[in-house]
Amino acid sequence: MAKKRMTGAAVLTFEHISAVVRAVGLDGFMDDIISGLRCAGTNLDTQATVVLERSGFQYSKPDVGLIEWMPSMELGRAVGIKTVGYHPSNPTQRRLPSVLSTTSIHDTATGQLTALVDSTLLTALRTGAASAVVTHILALPTAAVVGIVGAGAQAVTQIHAISRVRQIKRIIAFDTDPAVSATLAARLPLAVPVTVVETAAEAIAQADIVCSATTVDIGAGPVLPDHGYLPHVHINAVGSDFPGKMEVPVALLRAALVVPDDPPQCLREGESQQLELSELGPSLPDLISNAAQYERYQQEITVFDSTGWSLEDLIVAEIALDHARRLGIGMYTDLQSTPADPYSPYEDVLR
Template sequence: MLLTAEEIRLIVDKIGRDQVMRRIIEQLTTDLRCSFEGAPFTSPSRSGFEREMPARGVLEWMPHRRAGDSATVKLVSYSPANPDEFRLPTILGTIARVDDLTGRTTVLADALLLTALRTGAASAIASRVLASPESHVVGVVGTGAQSVTQVHALSLLFPITQVLAWDTVPAHLASFANRVAFLGLDVRPATPQDLLSQADIICTATSVGVGAGPVLPDRGWKEHLHVNAVGADLIGKTELPRALLDAALVFPDHREQATSEGECQQLPPHQIGPSLDELCARPEAFQDAIDRLTVFDSTGFALEDHSALDVFVEAAEELGLGTDLAFECRPQDPLDPYSRHLDAGGSPDSLRA
């Protein structure tokens, strides 16, 4: 099944943005709980290439395997110059799924919207456990594409009434209210210090350079503030001040990855709390955290992509969408790569690879 960007957007249009996001939150919560409880899931840290100027950013691959079922691999690029220089999104990618028994590719999908949706869903899931259930003011630092799905996902789980936003790029900040207008919230610009003093939940999703952070002040936060730190994705790149992390309970999505390229880079091991899968499986164990300063260190890992792809594949089947594409080698003689290929029904067809 091929799911192009247009088919993915058509699924969202037909099912509705809220329902798609709710499905991803539900699926990801279930999968995280199963992972903690011993399901045969494997999500190693991502790997890739760091690009220097003029093409600053990274090219990465992110694998997740469910033994006996399938494996999902996302190829993703982070290119912060894209919006201004090339009119392209900062994050681009493609997701492939292969059958765990045969290795046959079963799904190929555009990853742009799926990445934004699953990242927002992960923050909402962590916030549901760690933030006050009465949270009604969200602060956003960095108003790029990720900020839209961060606020959207939170609005489905909390009684959000106001969004305070800050960005170092005036044009991004100016357009943010229009991009989240579908949520019907009061959106206004505010300084980082205002965000700390007024917000119940803050999401940081910036393209700050390595060593250029933090993007928030180191004092003046609400006692029960919860922060979803989303932007750190490179060794040496962090968004939060050390003083805030030292005062907080810090929970990573993927411990190994977060200590390499997340906010947890700044912390000794004993200051790093349980991972997101345990938060989902044992939410009652973290009830006391609601009244404390907490941080979700979200670096993004491939279980999230696998869960989001599950949602879109199921939706495509419901709606009769997705394009069947025969592109893999299926020779008439599996021991002879030069033999004629077979079509999906097993009949000889023209050569294709």
């Protein structure tokens, strides 16, 4: 049998990503991401790692949506750039995920593209993993009841990831579309009783941990109540990604320790857009690197403002690539021109 080619840029399609995750196992792959994020936060060197705020295009025609790019760089090694599209009408109008994304990785020595990775599943997984990392620090060790507000795709990875750091015994779920919340239990990779309720207030009342993952319209929030929580509740708010879009009431934010994953980005388009910089708690990497200091907040209300830290995307893409190389999954191809004579741009055209 001919040996598989391992030169050129590595390409992982959605089929390759699915094959990798199946081979590693959902739990094992999620654990790898959680570990990778913890390691990145603990060892972050801001002189060697540059994480830029995401930027891009937002529009309302033909439907409300955005396409953004999320860049990060490890100096002297690699640049990762995820291009992500968010179109909340996709599931109902086109039978497509609301979030679609692709990550490219480039060698900083040469500028060459080294990898191109479908990141739609990886984005959902790393978003869940980030919540798990924060939940492990800020939720009570005995936390067992999870309240879900917004029971779509992100709810699945939120629950799965949290189950890797806390023993979930019950899920209470609410979605504005009863058909979505009714299928949540069937979509989960773990067997936990799911109680479907009719209001967000019911979903949060008995929850030790709350995850809000909605597609609330700009200006239509918040979606969470401003009272009725357990005094130790930890909230993972992952749905805010537009200026003017928010899930958590400002009164609740001001009563809580708020952890922004990327403070400037969160102040612009996360829950933190309702606050001043002085009202924010530690950033995600600061929380991770000083975990023992912040565990005392487990008895208080805490909120993780999760807008997506760009370094997460480079981390999860490289985890997938490492497993793919080990398993012999994926393909390699020369996507860029590399003529034998770098001064001859027509070399391949005229030969």
